[in-house]
Amino acid sequence: MRAGAVTVGAVHGSALVLTVAGFASTLWYGVDEPGHALAFGVLIALGELARWEAPPALGEPSGRETAPIATAGALAYALLGESAGRTTTHGVLQIIAVVVAGGLAGTVPHIARGKGPGLDHLARRILTVAFAALCFQPLYNSGELTQYLGQGPSYALYLLLLLVLTALCDAVLGALLLRARAFPRGAPRHTAGGTSGEVGGSTPLPYGPLLRDELRALVGIGSAVCATGTVMALGVAAAGLWALPVFCVPLLLTQVSFRRYAAVRTTNRQTIASLARATEIAGYTAPGHAHRVAALSAAVGRELGLSGAELTVLEYAALMHDIGQLSLVDPVPEGATALLPAEEQRRIALLGGAVVRQTGVPAAVAVVVERQADPYREQPLPARIVRTVNAYDELAGDSAGGALTALERLRLATARDHQPKVVESLARVLARGGVTPVPPG
Incomplete structure (x- = not known):
C-alpha cells in the first residue's frame, strides 16, 4: 500500500507543480496570442464535455475515461509552431495553463452531475502534454528544428513520431497508476462460497501485463487521436485557426462509432x-x-x-x-x-x-x-x-x-x-x- 501511495502521490504532485507553475507564469507575463489560447481552450473544453467512459472489462472496477477531441486539441496546441505562416510565441507553461483551464471548464457539467473525471485522468493529461511541449517548443523556438527538417514531410513525420512517444509516455503512466491503485491490501480472499483462506503472500500486480493492456488501448481510438493532433498542428500552421473545426469532424465521427461499438458489445x-x-x-x-x-x-x-x-x-x-x-x-x-x-x-x-x-x-x-x-x-x-x-x-x-x-x-x-x-x-x-x-x- 505504501509503495502504491508513493507512486500516485508522485504523479499527482508532479502534475500539480506543473499546473501551479503554468498559471503563475501566465498570470505574471500575460497571455501570448490570446486568440489562439482561447480557440484551443474552447476546443479542449468542448472535447471534455463530450468525454465518455468506456465500459469496463470484466473484473475491472471501472472503464477508461476517454476524451479524444480534448486530447487531440491539447496535443496540437503543444506542437503548434506556426499559425497561418506566422511563428507563434506561446511557451510550455502557457500551454499547460490553457490545457488545464480548458479541461476544468469542460468538466464542470460532469461534476454537477456527479460524474467528474478522476484525478488520474487529469494528471495523465497534464504530464503527457507537458512532455510533448517540452520536446517540441524549445527546439522549434530556437530554430534548430526547421533548420534541419524544414517544413516538408520530414517535419510532419517528426510531429507524428513525437506524438507516438507521447502516447507511449501516457501508457507508461497509466500502467503505473493502475498498478499503484491495485496494490494488494493484505491477505487474499476466496471468491467462491464465502470461504476465506490465504493462498500465498501478498504480491503486487505485475507491471508487464498492465502496460500491454495500455498499449493495446492505443491501437484503437488512440491512433486516431495521434493522427488528428498531428494534422491539426499542421493545418493551423498552414491555414490558421479555421483548420480546428474542420479536422475535429473526423475524430468526432470516430468517437461516435466507438461509442456505438461499445454499446453493442x-x-x-x-x-x-x-x-x-x-x-x-x-x-x-x-x-x-x-x-x-x-x-x-x-x-x-x-x-x-x-x-x-x-x-x-x-x-x-x-x-x-x-x-x-x-x-x-x-x-x-x-x-x-x-x-x-x-x-x-x-x-x-x-x-x-x-x-x-x-x-x-x-x-x-x-x-x-x-x-x-x-x-x-x-x-x-x-x-x-x-x-x-x-x-x-x-x-x-x-x-x-x-x-x-x-x-x-x-x-x-x-x-x-x-x-x-x-x-x-x-x-x-x-x-x-x-x-x-x-x-x-
Whole structure:
C-alpha cells in the first residue's frame, strides 16, 4: 500500500507543480496570442464535455475515461509552431495553463452531475502534454528544428513520431497508476462460497501485463487521436485557426462509432450473461458461479498476456461454460462438474458447445466450451484457463480447507487435467486478493 501511495502521490504532485507553475507564469507575463489560447481552450473544453467512459472489462472496477477531441486539441496546441505562416510565441507553461483551464471548464457539467473525471485522468493529461511541449517548443523556438527538417514531410513525420512517444509516455503512466491503485491490501480472499483462506503472500500486480493492456488501448481510438493532433498542428500552421473545426469532424465521427461499438458489445455481454444465469435459475449451478469463473478467468488471462480479442472470447466462454448442464435429466450436485468422470465432463462440454453455436457468438467461444474437458495438452489456452478456474471455484467451495486445499488438488492434477502454468497464474492472482466479480452490463 505504501509503495502504491508513493507512486500516485508522485504523479499527482508532479502534475500539480506543473499546473501551479503554468498559471503563475501566465498570470505574471500575460497571455501570448490570446486568440489562439482561447480557440484551443474552447476546443479542449468542448472535447471534455463530450468525454465518455468506456465500459469496463470484466473484473475491472471501472472503464477508461476517454476524451479524444480534448486530447487531440491539447496535443496540437503543444506542437503548434506556426499559425497561418506566422511563428507563434506561446511557451510550455502557457500551454499547460490553457490545457488545464480548458479541461476544468469542460468538466464542470460532469461534476454537477456527479460524474467528474478522476484525478488520474487529469494528471495523465497534464504530464503527457507537458512532455510533448517540452520536446517540441524549445527546439522549434530556437530554430534548430526547421533548420534541419524544414517544413516538408520530414517535419510532419517528426510531429507524428513525437506524438507516438507521447502516447507511449501516457501508457507508461497509466500502467503505473493502475498498478499503484491495485496494490494488494493484505491477505487474499476466496471468491467462491464465502470461504476465506490465504493462498500465498501478498504480491503486487505485475507491471508487464498492465502496460500491454495500455498499449493495446492505443491501437484503437488512440491512433486516431495521434493522427488528428498531428494534422491539426499542421493545418493551423498552414491555414490558421479555421483548420480546428474542420479536422475535429473526423475524430468526432470516430468517437461516435466507438461509442456505438461499445454499446453493442455491452448488449452482447448482457445477453450472454442472461444465458449464463439460466443454469443458476434452473438449479443446475450455484448462484454467481458463472460470473465468478468469468471474472477470475479474465484476471488469469491478463496474467498470461492474452490480447483484447482473446480476453473477450475467454470471458464469453467462461460465462457459458456450464450451459451444457441444461441437457441433463438429473442435475449434478451443486453443479460441480469437476468431480464427474472425464467422459461425462466431455459429454456435457460437447452439449454446451452445441448450444453456444446457436447463440450467434463467435465460433471460437463454442470451441473453448467444447474443449474445456479435454486433456490440457490438446486444449487452446482459453479452454485451459476456463477448466482450471471452474475446478478451483467448485473445489474451494466444496472443500473444508478452502482455497489452499483447492489449489493443492489442482497442482496434483497437472499431469493431465490442468496446465501447471495456468495453475500458478491462478495462484498469483489469488495471492493478490483475487477479483470481485461484477455481472456484465
